Structure formats: structure tokens, C-alpha cells
Amino acid sequence: MDSFGSIxxxxxxxILIWDPDLIxxxxxxxxxxxxxxxxxxxxxxxxxxxxxxxxxxxxxxVAVVLNALMGLPPVVVGLMVYLMLSASGPxxxxxxxxxxxxxxxxxxxxxxxxxAALTKQVVEDLHRxxxxxxxxxxVGPLDRVxxxxxxxxxxxxxxxxxxxxxxxxEVGAVIIVGxxxxxxxxxxxxxxxxxxxxxxxxxxxxxxxxxxxIALFVNAAVMAVRASAVRAAYA
Amino acid sequence: xxxxxxxxxxxxxxxALGLSGPAMAQDDFIVVQSTTSTQNSGLFEHILPMFEExxxxxxxxxxxxxxxAIKNAANGDGDxxxxxxxxxxxxxxxxxxxxxxxxxxxxxxxxxxxxxxxxGVAGTSDVVTALAKIADTEAPFASRGDDSGTHKAELRLWExxxxxxxxxxxxxxxxxxxxxxxxxxxxTAMGAYVMTDRATWISFGNKGDYTVAxxxxxxxxxxxxxxxxxxxxxxxVKAELGQQFVDWIISEEGQAAIASYKIDGQQLFFPNAGD
Numbered sequence: 378m379d380s381f382g383s384i385x386x387x388x389x390x391x392i393l394i395w396d397p398d399l400i401x402x403x404x405x406x407x408x409x410x411x412x413x414x415x416x417x418x419x420x421x422x423x424x425x426x427x428x429x430x431x432x433x434x435x436x437x438x439v440a441v442v443l444n445a446l447m448g449l450p451p452v453v454v455g456l457m458v459y460l461m462l463s464a465s466g467p468x469x470x471x472x473x474x475x476x477x478x479x480x481x482x483x484x485x486x487x488x489x490x491x492x493a494a495l496t497k498q499v500v501e502d503l504h505r506x507x508x509x510x511x512x513x514x515x516v517g518p519l520d521r522v523x524x525x526x527x528x529x530x531x532x533x534x535x536x537x538x539x540x541x542x543x544x545x546x547e548v549g550a551v552i553i554v555g556x557x558x559x560x561x562x563x564x565x566x567x568x569x570x571x572x573x574x575x576x577x578x579x580x581x582x583x584x585x586x587x588x589x590x591i592a593l594f595v596n597a598a599v600m601a602v603r604a605s606a607v608r609a610a611y612a
Numbered sequence: 613x614x615x616x617x618x619x620x621x622x623x624x625x626x627x628a629l630g631l632s633g634p635a636m637a638q639d640d641f642i643v644v645q646s647t648t649s650t651q652n653s654g655l656f657e658h659i660l661p662m663f664e665e666x667x668x669x670x671x672x673x674x675x676x677x678x679x680x681a682i683k684n685a686a687n688g689d690g691d692x693x694x695x696x697x698x699x700x701x702x703x704x705x706x707x708x709x710x711x712x713x714x715x716x717x718x719x720x721x722x723x724x725x726x727x728x729x730x731x732g733v734a735g736t737s738d739v740v741t742a743l744a745k746i747a748d749t750e751a752p753f754a755s756r757g758d759d760s761g762t763h764k765a766e767l768r769l770w771e772x773x774x775x776x777x778x779x780x781x782x783x784x785x786x787x788x789x790x791x792x793x794x795x796x797x798x799x800t801a802m803g804a805y806v807m808t809d810r811a812t813w814i815s816f817g818n819k820g821d822y823t824v825a826x827x828x829x830x831x832x833x834x835x836x837x838x839x840x841x842x843x844x845x846x847x848x849v850k851a852e853l854g855q856q857f858v859d860w861i862i863s864e865e866g867q868a869a870i871a872s873y874k875i876d877g878q879q880l881f882f883p884n885a886g887d
Contacts, residue, residue: 463688556674557675574792
């Protein structure tokens, strides 16, 4: 086994060479995961805000279920989506199996509970501050959800990043529904799994470092956007 | 206003990410359900470009264990099946999932072990004797344990030794439940003997002090077969394109392509269609 230093060098070498195959794989990783996170936000933010802000029968059960679903094993999600999308499954005619769309669906299912559960927590705390004001101004339910989400937007960016972290790092779901097909559904994590199984441990680890660098870059970019938005808001 | 901008940008980003990019709409492709050994050894990367250039058909390979590949194909999730477990393949055809089975190529299984050779089997060419020795000395043996073609072949050999490996599981007989490469990684780390197909072994990059201990027994013959999935049973199967691939891989040209794949001067697969 090489030293960790030489693995780091190999990782930077991989980026510097700008290998078209690697760039394609990185691009697909980002495309699949960011799309899944955006869809999960579109579903999870309002859902979480509604559960956080409103009192309704069964609310505790919904909250517990959302929290529990944060621990969904990726392999189980992969199998569920496979059985749905398989040619002999109910959604077989859509022919989505072994496409990036199948991977987006699987990751969306993984990430939505995380976004919803964390959003619920953020919004619930904020709602406690706002509840009397809402009542005195007679704000309707939809406007309440909108106002809460808007005012919590900076905390919710971190929520979205938590979802991104989960999705970009998982391999169990995308390898089942995507099939790890070269040039079609091969992403960073499935490439790492493949190289590990080929016994190319150094290359696998170097790819892991590249994946980490991408995650760092995305997080830094989002945080920079957030910081400049905060400055603009209070300038 | 600011809020609308934020939402607008998110939506635009989503559309850009979701709807752009290659490989979403191309229709001239087939899905081949195959095994990790053919993929990990690099064979497909060598021969598929030749077929794709000639036919214009893109081949998408899903590489899993033979057991899983057969199940996926039986669900209709593939146009062609290329695996290595003849009895299961014949059952697949008999059950109506496949049109017909053809021999494609072969290589052989080997048993690899650490240089210290705790069971004293290095150089043996009688695999049943060697396995019995491993069982006698209770030297660690790492098995795939995943219903793959290699696993099935390994179990058939254990049957001939009369050793009940299920009873020893968790003791000296260790089932990793993973692919060939993962099992080799695990086996070499725990000093266990591992049965592997020769192609995966030659191309494996983490050999440590391991060498081939047992080889050359005709019982370790490893035959690969190709089957077109039945369109009658699974209407979504692209029979015409799949048939072109089957015809090509058993043609003289396809067979020559397989024979020409070498790593370090060693040929990994030996074509034998039509023998």
C-alpha cells in the first residue's frame, strides 16, 4: 500500500490531467445528485414547514416517520425503485431502469425525508417566535409557510447541504437502479466501488479524495452565496 | 421580488441539470446483463468498441453476479445475458426467458493462496484433493457466498470432497457475500485461500504475496454462454439488436476479438463458440 501522500498526489494528478472520462463521471455525479436535491427540496421544504408550523391530528406520527425515514438504507431504496422500474414492475413501460433518471428518483427518495425532517425542526423553532404575530395579523396558512421558509432560508441552505452530502456519497441505491454502465450511469461512488473490486485500492482512494474535493467545492460555493446574500440583506 | 429571483434561479438550475446531458435519448442501444469477471478483467472495454463501430449499436453492460444477472434478465431487464453457469443458463432458456444458449468462450478457475501455503496445496493440480486438504487443516478459505457462477462452481467442487462447508461457515470457511474482487480483497487480507476465475486474478491489482496455488484440473473449466432474452416473454426486449450482438460475438470476428485480449502477454479468455 502506498503512503497517503502519494495517494493525494495521484488524486490531484487525476484532476490536473482533466481526463475526459473522469470529467464525464464527475459531471454525471453532480447532475444526478443536484437534481435529486432540488426535487427533494421542492417536496421536502413545504412538507417539513407544514409539519413544523401546523397542529393537526397524527402530527407526532408524521414527525416520527419522517425522522425514521432519514435512516433509510440506500440498498433498500435501490431495491424498491428497481422493483418499480423493472420491465416486470408497475412502471416498467416507462423504460427508466439503468438511466440517470432512475438514479435521480432513488436519490430523491433518500434525500426528501432528510430535507423534510430537518426543515420541520428549523421551522418549528421559528414558528414559536412568530405565532402571535401571525395570529394578530391574521396570516393564512399558505402565507405562513411561505414566510417561515423565506425567513429561515439561510438555515435551510444547510439543510439542503445535508441532503446533498447524503446523496453524493451513497452507492447502494444508484448501483442497483443505474447499473454502473460505463458512459451512461457511472458516477463517482460506483466508480470507486468498481476500482476497489478490481483491487486498484490506490486509484479508488484517489477517486475518493476527488469526490471529497467536489463536496468541499459545492459546500464552499453554497456558503459563499449565503454569506453574500446575508451581507446584501443587512447592508 | 428577491424571493421570486431565488425560486427562478433554482428552477432554471434544476431544468439545466435535469434535462441536459448526453445518453438520455439515444435509442440504438442494448443492455447486456453480465458478470463481474468479464467487466473487471477489462474484456468488454476491449471488444465492445469493435462491435459498436461496426454495428452502430451501443452496448450497455450491467455487471453483477451471475445469479443476479439471470434474475434481472428473467425480469426482462436486459436484452442479452452473458454469464457463466451452464445449468442455470439452460434452466433460463427452458423456462422460456431465453431464446437459445450458445457457448462463447472459456477460461479456468484457479485457487490462489498466500506464499506461506498453510494447507500445503501449492502446486497441486487435483482440485478435490487440494480442497480436502484445506478442510483438513482448517486453513481459512474465503468463498463468494453470493450465488454467482464462481460460487456455484466452487460448491460443486466442495460437494465432490464430501466436506460440509455450510457447517464450517463462520469458522475456517468464510462467505463474504460479495463480488470476485471484493472477495479477493477480503481473502488476501485474512490469509485465506480463494477460488477465482483466472481473468479476474490476472487483472487484479491488490495481489500482495498471493500466487496461484492450484490450477490445471479439468474440473475447474469455466464456460461462458450467451443468450438472447425472449421477446415473446418480455415484449420490451430489443430482439433484433440483441440478436446482432449474439451473432457477432459467436462469429469469427467476435471470437478473434476475444482471443486478442491480453494482459501482460497472457490471454484471458479462449473463444470456443461452435466447438
